[in-house]
Amino acid sequence: QVQLVESGGGLVQSGDSLRLSCAASGRTFSSYAMGWFRQAPGKERELVAAISGIGRSTSYSDSVKGRFTISRDNAKNTVYLQMNSLKPDDTAVYYCAARSALGMSIMQDGYRYWGQGTQVTVSS
Numbered sequence: 263q264v265q266l267v268e269s270g271g272g273l274v275q276s277g278d279s280l281r282l283s284c285a286a287s288g289r290t291f292s293s294y295a296m297g298w299f300r301q302a303p304g305k306e307r308e309l310v311a312a313i314s315g316i317g318r319s320t321s322y323s324d325s326v327k328g329r330f331t332i333s334r335d336n337a338k339n340t341v342y343l344q345m346n347s348l349k350p351d352d353t354a355v356y357y358c359a360a361r362s363a364l365g366m367s368i369m370q371d372g373y374r375y376w377g378q379g380t381q382v383t384v385s386s
Contacts, residue, residue: 271380295313296361311326316336317336331343348382355380
């Protein structure tokens, strides 16, 4: 069982930066691949970024590539999402998720554990 708690969301202006954090419970954090997803009002939840258990492999959606960076600190049981050059289209609830495998997945169904989400609002 893994419990995930996101933090770091907020209201920012277009062009600003934010760093989201996701703290995980448990002693085997490095055995879980992690993902960040987001859901905007009226839209389906989508993958933003994913990272393998050891952190050597990452994947990004085309909409955030070059602006967002996913990373993890396995000693702190935490995964991060650094978001730069934010746009109003990035406004959404952001969720972190854990997958019971070392390898990443771009599919929501591949993730077993989910956080409660944190709101990110980008004003123009």
